[in-house]
Amino acid sequence: MDITWWGFAALASAAALVGFSKTAVSGANTVSLAVFAAVLPARESTGVLLPLLIVGDVLAVFTYRRHAHWPTLWRLFPAVAAGVVLGTVFLAWAGDGAVRTSIGAILLLMAGVTMWRRRGAARAGAGTERPADGSAGKGRIPDSGGSGVLGPRVKAGSYGVLGGFTTMVANAGGPVMSLYLLSSGFRKLGFLGTSAWFFLIVNTSKLPFSVGLGLIDGPSLLLDAALVLFVVPGALIGKACVNRIDQRLFERLVIGATVLGGLQLLLR
Template structure:
């Protein structure tokens, strides 16, 4: 009985209605599935969580959940990672994170919502461009492009955990094979996400002990998402799926403006 009372009090502190809880569970499932190879779902989670928890607060709620899923991705694809490549991105990515910390600390929540929506929509534009271009040969892979990608990746991942499209384009430019692509990206996001944690705790105050316990409560759903992602990633027609993701992410991001 005491355990039931504790559970009820714990979850009630987040003041979420039934519909919001459904969205949270769906997003936790999507986080696991996205790390298992169903790319695009991660972008869907960002604006939905922002609507439920608030723009800035949601970045800290999502982050530990992403790290949990990143750990699995690293374990599964570790042998394919190109860790030397990540060294080239380090300084630019760190700079992008620090710029985002400063910007996020200077603006109010409404401005943060707008900035987050812009970041997500830009990510969608990159996804659309990626889908419609005929060849990756036109993508530069020089030092300037790499530094720009690292800077934008660091900024967008800190502002909204939305660096997926930017970094995908960069890794695509390097002509990485599929497993190398997934493994290298897995390590990049795990390291960057862990690096961000202290700033969310001490500067933005978006990660607390209670939010972390909330994240742990979502772990079974995330693991279920990982399992489902592995099973169904090859069963979903790629083009219709990606069109669906682009449309839903765009609509969710537009909602942040209102």
């Protein structure tokens, strides 16, 4: 891969942001996705980014492994598997422009729906005191907005298919799952623990598909070997910062990162 020093510096910064997003603000790695796709060919960039995401997932699981909500994970996995298969088929046939437009539109739609739901939940729950930390209920509180007419299983299935599809096509499943966990009432530590296990399992399962599509090869792994050195300090910085971010700011940062990632995909 022909990469300039400025290009490598941009990739190194994006790799550090991968680590930070895994231990502090999930969804922020949509910025990393955009940087990788800008420096490298869009298709090849997904293969380079995937091993770095897995390293970040391992660090996140090590940090937040006790805070996962496993019933939520088991409810999501079947739909995510279907989404990964659909994403593999789509990636084999669609061009880069169609991929970017589809994912960007999905992210912005999900962000809008989540903000609308949370605004309604805030009005419905006005006057109800919420715990300040993530310890109660394994970091999860009731979904004040309800699941609407679709019900929790259909809701999990819808988000799961979208998450599996977007994570396979462009490693962009983080924002979709972030919106699902926020809309389901997860607090900070429960959010991070559940997200960490989810993406470690899902991203690892994507490896055979990515290798089969030719997205991961010798040159991409060689670049990963250099960039992984920047993922670890990013994760450590995220771990140091997460306790200084209150719940309301945390949720705004996650949604803001989702909107930013969606706009970058649409406008690039």
